Amino acid sequence: MCSTATHIKILILDDDPFMLKLLAKMLYNQGFAQVSSCSNGIDALKQIDHPGTKPDLILLDLNMPDMDGIEFVRYLVDRQFKGHIVLVSGEDERMLKAAEKLVHAHQIPMLGYLHKPFNPDQLFEIIKHWAPSVAKEQQSSDKKVYIVEEIRAAISNHELVNYYQPKVAVASGELISVETLVRWNHSVDGLISPDQFIGIAEQGGLINDLTRLVLSDALAQAKIWQQSGQEFRVAINVSMDNLASLDFQDLVVNLAKENDLSPQKIILEVTESQLMGADARIPLEILSRLRLKRFHLSIDDFGTGHSSMAQLRDIPFNELKIDQSFVHRAWTDETLRAIYDASLAMAKQLGMEVVAEGVEDEQDWQLLRQTGCDLAQGNFISKPMLAADFPRWLEEWQGRVRNGLISDPV
């Protein structure tokens, strides 16, 4: 499959030794190198409890003699398992669907199910939609790798530029907010995507400097928009590492004040890009205090395993962003649709505003309309753009809205 498939840990749990071998072989052939197998639930739970062997994905047989698949899922819930599941069974489709519903009810992300006997293509079909990180890393696997010092220089030379991508109301087409997405304008290599430098900046201890630059540029821009009578909010991406020190809160509060922006105008999008450190109290404290000051908080990439249920439980988010991997094509793919529906329903139940990311075409857009999703973001509406291109886009978008984008298809 790709080099990144080698980092992914997959656990196969099945009491049938033949099935264990078969699945392991299929996965190896698709490039997954870290595949382990267990023939019973107890052994599997031991692997899950061990940080070094904790799987990202479990292929789970429903029918096992001692602990069956459903019982096993309950133990996963107790452990707040953050990986994904594929159910495997020879039971009829209805039984599998029922089990799928149950897994969803427990809010464990499920990629789909395999009905025995199955072929490698069916397995691949399910796995290929999984983990945008896999797809993203796959795309960037042959791209140039930068070192910390280059990124440090890029920050101090102000080579980072903010692009902005609109989030619009699905019902009215109204522009509600814009997300700030940073790029590196490299003198030789051109425009570099954040996937190629954010992770390195985090690892190299540069993320605070990077965020300070992105935030101050974004809020200065927000001030300009506000002065021209624009009402929308501005979102910025915050790394978990930014939330390790209480200074972050002061930075946000001070920059908002300096630019005459009320906190309601600013959204902080948070993803758990790295495992939270042993002490999760500081991020929790910073986010809660920012929320008390009326800044808006958004949980990003929801459903990918980076954004966990525990975060949802502990942090008072205003907005939930359903990850693009569950939005684009959800109108035609049952599994994506199930995850999309579940995320939407949960967010609504929690009183949060829901953004669907990765809206790429008219069909995606129509699904959002049919299902009552609040906001849409994606290339169908607009790619991320420079602030200078914003007025032209807005005019064009308003034209599209007037021409029937928000009326029902005939």
Ligand code: C2E
């Ligand atoms: P994200 O926050 O999930 O941002 C959405 C990404 O999806 C953006 O990629 C955007 O360009 C892309 N996208 C938008 N619409 C579509 C669509 O319809 N189809 C597809 N296939 N993709 C779409 P981008 O700009 O490359 O950013 C990648 C990630 O880098 C972001 O993911 C975010 O996690 C991170 N990032 C960007 N700027 C910052 C920043 O200032 N600080 C931090 N910590 N992370 C940032």
Ligand code: CA
């Ligand atoms: Ca984001």
Ligand code: CA
């Ligand atoms: Ca996202």
